[in-house]
Amino acid sequence: MDRHTAEPTAEALPGPNAKEWVEYHTKHAAPSEYSHEFVWDITREADGPFVTDVDGNVLLDFTCHIGAAPLGYNNEKVLDKLQEFDLVEPMKIAGQDMYFGAGETPESSDVPGSSHLMEKLCDVSSQYGMDTVFLSNSGAEAVENSMKISYDNTPQAKYGFAFQDSFHGRTFGTLSVTRSKEVYTRHYPELSGMRMVPFCDDRGCSPDTCDCGFFAGEGSRLRTMLHPKHGHINPEEVAFIVLEPIQGVGGYRFPSTEFMQEVQDVKEEYDIPLVVDEIQSGIGRTGEMWASDHYPIEPDVIASAKALRVGATISRSELFPDEKNRLGSTFGGGDLLSSMQGVFTLEAIEEHDLLDNATTRGEQAKELVRDHAPDYVEDVRGKGLMLAIEFDTPERRDVVVQEALKRGLLTLGCGSKTIRLLPPLDSTEREIELGVGIFTDAIAAAK
Secondary structure, three states: OOOOOOOOOOOOOOOHHHHHHHHHHHOOOOOOOOOOOOOEOOOOOEEEOEEEEOOOOEEEEOOHHHHOOOOOEOOHHHHHHHOOOOOOOOOOOOOOOOOOOOOOOOOOOOOOOHHHHHHHHHHHOHHHOOOEEEEEOOHHHHHHHHHHHHHHHOOOOOEEEEEOOOOOOOOHHHHOOOOOOHHHHOOOOOOOOEEEEOOOOOOOOOOOOOOOOOEEOOEEHHHHHHOOOOOOOOHHHEEEEEEOOOEOOOOOEOOOHHHHHHHHHHHHHHOOOEEEEOOOOOOOOOOOOOHHHHOOOOOOEEEEOHHHOOEEEEEOHHHOOOOOOOOOOOOOOOOHHHHHHHHHHHHHHHHOOHHHHHHHHHHHHHHHHHHHOOOOEEEEEEEOOEEEEEEOOHHHHHHHHHHHHHOOEEOEEEOOOEEEEOOOOOOOHHHHHHHHHHHHHHHHOOO
């Protein structure tokens, strides 16, 4: 398969083989969520955004596994480097429980591992003074460890702040700061002391125009709750403010500059650590390395995963506990291959100017959708290749997802009536035209 000439060739989905695979899988699997009625065939051809299913259908994937495969499938920008190595077992390296190397010195090593990945992460986060990383296996662990080091840094802490419609993971700790869908949290116990404030999703929101409730009176709900005279929470007892710079599961909600400035001002005034959840928005997805780079905030901790292939909690050394084994993970950072892929992904973003490409292709995609959008498309928004199209009803959104799939385009819903598009960071002009053309046809079919 050549991504430069490939075209979607979707027949009836799901096909007979896919149905058999799904039946076989669900016979013993715990009930779970599945976004698509297709089964990717890992033995067949795939290249960039194009993938083949078990019935031979070729699909154009504008989900990138919800951002976890930032360069799509079999991308030579990563694959060519991986193929240079004759790797041996054990591939699964205990990332935090022992040191490991490949060769005499780190500088001379041809095999980048978790140590090299941590160095790269500090390099791309140096604008925030970050110099220390704890690797883990998932985004939930990355956020959980962000919360843990914040509590450790504030022994007297009783509270943490998060935002309405947020999603931070599925562990008990991260669910305690998740407020996007009731199905995620129903009947589960929560950490005490978590406080929620509104998230302004009006990109032009200001104190004068705010109607979500964040800005109120002479300040914000956040500021009022911490006010020395009128508030009811002692700022010295707050461990963290945790924030998605751009909300993902909650509906690809892009905040205003004034909202972010108020969060930053409160954080600075009361010296509260700001944890940013960049699980979905980070690693170049928005045209900057971190979505935080678009806004007037100074994160104290960055939680990353998905596109990185491993979980990572990134911060300054003074925020991490000194006590040995205070944080730990037998297989922290996943396996050696995952660490290598993380390094090579970061290198590809730099070497191939993929931040600029994401910005350019994202603008192209938004313009094409807007040019063909009927009245029932209420909003087209995005930064880089983190794109969202909002419809007038949830039902119409769901129809568009299905109509796109019929035509060979994979998309994902988020929020209540929004579709997110996540093309690969190295998408070409042709691929954006092709994918958006299918997408607008699907919109037209949802009359």
